[in-house]
Amino acid sequence: MGDTEPRLDRGEALAATGVGCFLWVPATGQLILDPVGRDALDLLPGEYRGLAEDLRPKILRDDWTLLSGLSAALRGGLKDAYSAYFRVALHDGRSRWTHVRGNVVRDGSDGVTRVVGVVRDATLDLSPSSLRPPADEDSDHLHTLGEAAIALARAMSVREVGAVLGDELCLRRLGVKAMSLAVLEQGRLRLVRSVLSLDDAEPPQKSRLADSWPLNDVVRSARPLFFTSVPDFLDRYPRLAPHQHGFHATAAAFLPLVEQGQPLGAMGMFYENTNSFSLADHTLMTAWSRAVARALHRVTMLDRSREIAAGLQNAMLPRRIPETPGGRITVRYRTARQGVRVGGDWYDAVTLPDGGVGVAIGDVQGHDTEAAALMGQLRVAMTAYAAEGHPCEWVLAKASAFLAELGADRFATCQYLRIALATGAVHAANAGHPLPLLRRTDGTVDRLELAGGPPLGLPADWDLTPYSPTSARLDPGETLLLYSDGLVERPGEDIDRGLARLSAAFSAGPADLEELADHLLDTLTPGPHAEDDAALLMLRRDAA
Structure with a gap:
């Protein structure tokens, strides 16, 4: 007897690799997930009613803006396809990265827009081993910086600049574990993006410029701070020791954000498995901080103009x-x-x-x-x-x-x-x-x-x-x-x-x-x- 030719079962292949499928109708909020998709989102039967709003508590608040590609596709952008990484809160208190990819379907006979796609656990995609590019490849650094700067150029508000600094793809391109951001507003520093737990009381969301925090210090002095030793960092800022909550970084750089001679705020770049900074690292940090400062200056002016426009509009109502x-x-x-x-x-x-x-x-x-x-x-x-x-x-x-x-x-x-x-x-x-x-x-x-x-x-x-x-x-x-x-x-x-x-x-x-x-x-x-x-x-x- 001859060998039987194997047959490919698409559903079996998707399920075996942990890829689930979904169908979403935005107008009604209906969301259909297959069992593998529900597992990827860590949804229990009792907390899933078949509605998209059921997912909102599962997605970490800081990552909602990472789904902007879907919003652009629904608005009728140049592409009807979208792809996004975001973190899902698990029942054991941890979070994990999840990837969703979908297409907007607009040609239904009933005229209702649908979104169909796949969802999966993205832990392997974003493993720590892939976070840092080779330090001696200057051309790769320039290419990396250019790709990350494109995302900054698309930001339309201070909040979106902060979202870019938290985007996992951007972090991977820059070889950084995490980034923080604070902006200067009326003599105080407002924390836009923090690397600490959301329930931390310190540092406060708004602080006086004279307060001794890393971002405050670099704004006040207009000089960067570099740390390649955790003990050295905690010796200078002992109040931060109790607030790490599992955030493990081995090195950090705090950089002032200045544009046209005007201080705008400061940012922090945190690294893992690093105990020294090369010349290429310093060059990349400086270039990236300048790109962030330019973006921050642009969106700050845009936010002020929007406030004036909205105020005028509302005054007429x-x-x-x-x-x-x-x-x-x-x-x-x-x-x-x-x-x-x-x-x-x-x-x-x-x-x-x-x-x-x-x-x-x-x-x-x-x-x-x-x-x-x-x-x-x-x-x-x-x-x-x-x-x-x-x-x-x-x-x-x-x-x-x-x-x-x-x-x-x-x-x-x-x-x-x-x-x-x-x-x-x-x-x-x-x-x-x-x-x-x-x-x-x-x-x-x-x-x-x-x-x-x-x-x-x-x-x-x-x-x-x-x-x-x-x-x-x-x-x-x-x-x-x-x-x-x-x-x-x-x-x-x-x-x-x-x-x-x-x-x-x-x-x-x-x-x-x-x-x-x-x-x-x-x-x-x-x-x-x-x-x-x-x-x-x-x-x-x-x-x-």
Whole structure:
């Protein structure tokens, strides 16, 4: 008898190598893991309900930003594939590195985005023996530094700079066991990334510059500190001895971060199995500290600009939402996180003379300070018209004329609805804005079909069609959702997919109104680089 040709069983091969499979539907939060995948994540049957949120307590907080590649893929980046290493908290108190690799699938017949991939224990990938490159290979050092600097160039905030310094791949490239980071803020040093246990009381998250800690000392003196002996280090900083908690490093370098003559903070680089620093090591440390300082200077200026932009935007929004007997209103606003952009999105609510409530949402064209200023003027004018109790179509017509008279050559989309919460009667008019959604008490979601109308601010001599009113009904317990396009639009993606994603998240969200609003923002605007601002307003009629 001839030998039987062996057959390859893909599932058996994956399981034998500890590779598990998963399927995730971001819109609903559903996550399907096979048994090997659950083992890789150390999930017990009782703590896994088949939802992605079940994994959040398992992933160490410092490593959440390491999953930014997935966020970029979901936003519709250049690639739909992603790969990430992160640490999983084990039940025995330890943690271990885990690797996940997946692809975003966007061509489902139902229009729902899915993520499919594999997950596995990555302990062998990141073993200590692979942490340090040969010290005498200068060309490798330069290549290593260049690759790590690319990650720094992508950072958009101080927190992301800290995440780069904690990225395991970056550490491996630099031959470092761990890195710490502190930034100088108003005469104090704030610890962004620590190598000590999270429950340590010392060093504090913020400390005076005069305090004697390694990072404080190098900022104050503007000179680096090098230690190749643990006893020497502890002789100088004995207060740190009780706070190592299993963190074993044999050498450390503490480097000041200075850019354009301005002290920005300090960083620490910790090494394992090293008791001396070569000239190449010093060269690499100096070059890396300069790269970190440049990145820190850039993102610090960017953070300040974002704070100013967000402050301007928030100043234009209403200070408070009125009480609404017979119902509840909640609002959310999220500024664009890509660069420094001020948007023209707004929401508002006003109590009407007949006891009802008027709600509006809109978006002024553009992303600059002029758009925000126009938004503020338009919102105030429109609220004044609405408070007089005029019909919806009349309010939009007056608001359109007001915007046109400002002479800014910009238009705005807008919706205005009058709701009698006692009866549930709804009267609405629309000026080119995305249609609102209505969630029934059984969780189904319908689109509220409003008669269309031109955007606000177009010239009166264009002889445009007047705004038309639409009537509807809001039953007890039902929820109305008004939103701006920043919640659904993504570059290069058909708007219908964004609307389907919103409907699915709105339907599957929690019952509590505040939790539902947070759920929509978390689900529909993941990641740190949203390109457009987004506003939403939800109104729920009381069930009783």
